[in-house]
Amino acid sequence: MMTVPQTPSEVEPDDASLALEGFLPYRLARASEIISRQFATLYRERHGMTRPEWRTLATIGQFNRITATEIGAHSSMHKTKVSRAIRALEERKWITRQVDETDRRIEHIELTRDGSANYRDLVTLARSYEAKLMEMLGQTGAEQLMAGISAIEKRFAAP
Amino acid sequence: MMTVPQTPSEVEPDDASLALEGFLPYRLARASEIISRQFATLYRERHGMTRPEWRTLATIGQFNRITATEIGAHSSMHKTKVSRAIRALEERKWITRQVDETDRRIEHIELTRDGSANYRDLVTLARSYEAKLMEMLGQTGAEQLMAGISAIEKRFAAP
DNA sequence: TCACAAAAGTTGCAATCGTAACCATCAAGG
């Protein structure tokens, strides 16, 4: 049987091997994976949405009127992912596009009445999940996690 | 031009919309993505390895002798991912398999001399990346991040 | 005004992934 150390500093006694479970990038990826999956289960069961669709909808709802490129920048998604998510949302009739009058390369995207209602519903879902999550992590744990993430965000502005 | 808010802490003013950049699951996913990509670039450029292959190799090297199922459990990867990674490592002649004598469903996996050398090299790479990362995050930032991740690990034992 | 580079968005294609089905083997019970 083997113990699973929690802090990488106390791990890796010898020099020849590395404990994966103590390796920060792995731990971070794993934690993110757990949380993302949990939350994804919620909006997938509720609305059959994918992760890119959720992010896209969240961004459109946040800005009311926005272009595809801006969505990508704001939600850290590649052009193609955004493009496909937008098409999916359009097929659900949750959004509409309007070609810009002065620059016809650009499309302005807005929520339909239907999309707006679903967006509000998803916001509620997101808030309640976040609250539950923070409660599980505890005041201290949640604050430490957010501070740690902030440190990453601060150092790595543009991925 | 587009504005991308960077400080999530002072976000979410109203109730009707949600600031994606302040939403914990999103922030966590984004942070993890940044770090994972950075580190992946290193071992991909150095050895042309994929993420599943890196994780698999790291696990084998950590335990010396291990089965595919155990690799999956220890590195949070699905059976199929492990199976494919093992095959890839075997084709590189970095590992060998030995069918268990008493239970012929099981295969024991070990590093070859070549695999062992590359493993040690990758361990060095991993350690130096982790050190650089922690330095960038600062003593406090790194500690907070690890404590936050620990909180998640503690609540969600088995994903 | 014309050629050329850059930007917005889409599409084709190859690689990766996850689910489910599958094969082989073993353990337990009748």
Next chain:
DNA sequence: CCTTGATGGTTACGATTGCAACTTTTGTGA
């Protein structure tokens, strides 16, 4: 034994992804 269920590992297949190439439109400088 012989069936049945579980386990270790692989494969088939459809879905998702990322990259590069593409179309359309705009800006710019000769």
